[in-house]
Amino acid sequence: MSAVMITRKVRKWEKLPGKNTFCCDGRVMMARQKGVFYLTLFLIVGTCALFFAFECPYLAIHLSPTIPFFAALLFLFVIAMLLRTSFSDPGVLPRALPEEATFIEMEIEAANGNVPAGQRPPPRIRNVQINNQIVKLKYCYTCKIFRPPRASHCSICDNCVDRFDHHCPWVGNCVGKRNYRYFYLFTTSLSLLTIYIFTFDIVHVVMRSVDNGFLNTLKETPGTVLEVLVCFFTLWSVVGLTGFHTYLISLNQTTNEDIKGSWSGKNRVQNPYSHKNIFKNCCEVLCGPTYPSVLDRRGLMQDDMPVSATPAAPSSSSLSSSNPVPQTTKTTAPLIPNEHTPDDAKPSIADSAEKSPSPREELPPAQKVPPLASPETDAETALAKDKIH
Numbered sequence: 001m002s003a004v005m006i007t008r009k010v011r012k013w014e015k016l017p018g019k020n021t022f023c024c025d026g027r028v029m030m031a032r033q034k035g036v037f038y039l040t041l042f043l044i045v046g047t048c049a050l051f052f053a054f055e056c057p058y059l060a061i062h063l064s065p066t067i068p069f070f071a072a073l074l075f076l077f078v079i080a081m082l083l084r085t086s087f088s089d090p091g092v093l094p095r096a097l098p099e100e101a102t103f104i105e106m107e108i109e110a111a112n113g114n115v116p117a118g119q120r121p122p123p124r125i126r127n128v129q130i131n132n133q134i135v136k137l138k139y140c141y142t143c144k145i146f147r148p149p150r151a152s153h154c155s156i157c158d159n160c161v162d163r164f165d166h167h168c169p170w171v172g173n174c175v176g177k178r179n180y181r182y183f184y185l186f187t188t189s190l191s192l193l194t195i196y197i198f199t200f201d202i203v204h205v206v207m208r209s210v211d212n213g214f215l216n217t218l219k220e221t222p223g224t225v226l227e228v229l230v231c232f233f234t235l236w237s238v239v240g241l242t243g244f245h246t247y248l249i250s251l252n253q254t255t256n257e258d259i260k261g262s263w264s265g266k267n268r269v270q271n272p273y274s275h276k277n278i279f280k281n282c283c284e285v286l287c288g289p290t291y292p293s294v295l296d297r298r299g300l301m302q303d304d305m306p307v308s309a310t311p312a313a314p315s316s317s318s319l320s321s322s323n324p325v326p327q328t329t330k331t332t333a334p335l336i337p338n339e340h341t342p343d344d345a346k347p348s349i350a351d352s353a354e355k356s357p358s359p360r361e362e363l364p365p366a367q368k369v370p371p372l373a374s375p376e377t378d379a380e381t382a383l384a385k386d387k388i389h
Contacts, residue, residue, distance in 0.1 A: 044190070092174075162291075195235065
């Protein structure tokens, strides 16, 4: 059995390292842990469905028909921003090729020189200048690259992400350079939708309580009670998250930089990416150009796949030619023909070949045949009998 290499063309997303999952032929890119994302989608869709089923019919008649209209617009915008954040490439950086990684390692060894045994090698960093300030680029031992400024390696997705903000399980993806604005728009619109539903839930209960009483209203509309509870506990977290990211955008700072204290630590290093103006910082983050993906997920590449070559099953004709099967058909003609044997009864050469046993077939033990007596032996036997008589 031997292996044969077959070259076939595959999409590049099929061979990308990391812990991401791809759908729709590489168009959709998410993290592998998507359980919390499904919970987010269920809470948003479920709460809005209850609002449209219980409150909207009553409020559209007794208050204004524009209430369900604006609720539908907010709901569609929230779902669009959620899917745009979850299904997009956050800015994953490609890993170095084996040749590139070898070259970088040689450069690092040449720069650091021989390190004595037992001594820790110096950190692998490079210094670049941004807005008259030195910024250190750290080396990623997994991706074998020097990460660009503001990039970091996500341990959950196992990829380096450009302008890494954080990994958000609620959207099932990393938040980085390419999807941060959509994440911010998602949290902002979700805050507005939560406030909108919570407010009109209270209005609905108050209006019906005037005629039916408060307790009877709660019994008649159990969906409203569930909506109020969900919105009440969601409101604080979502609105607080939106306020925190508004603060970060005004400073042109990421969550990762804020947690590590990169620009507010002991060294008091100023943020080189801030324009010292809130309006300019917000415009850069929210209105800047859309950066293309550097992965080329749907590009084609050649892949060598080993395939085990098994020998073909021999045909019946080859088996019969290589290993002839002995025939068991009996013939009435003698094995050694003589002149008394008629011509039609004489065995042919083919019949004798078929009758002859193969080397693998065991022959029955031969019977002992007494030797034929010669004429001289017969005479001596007769004289002996006469003497006896």
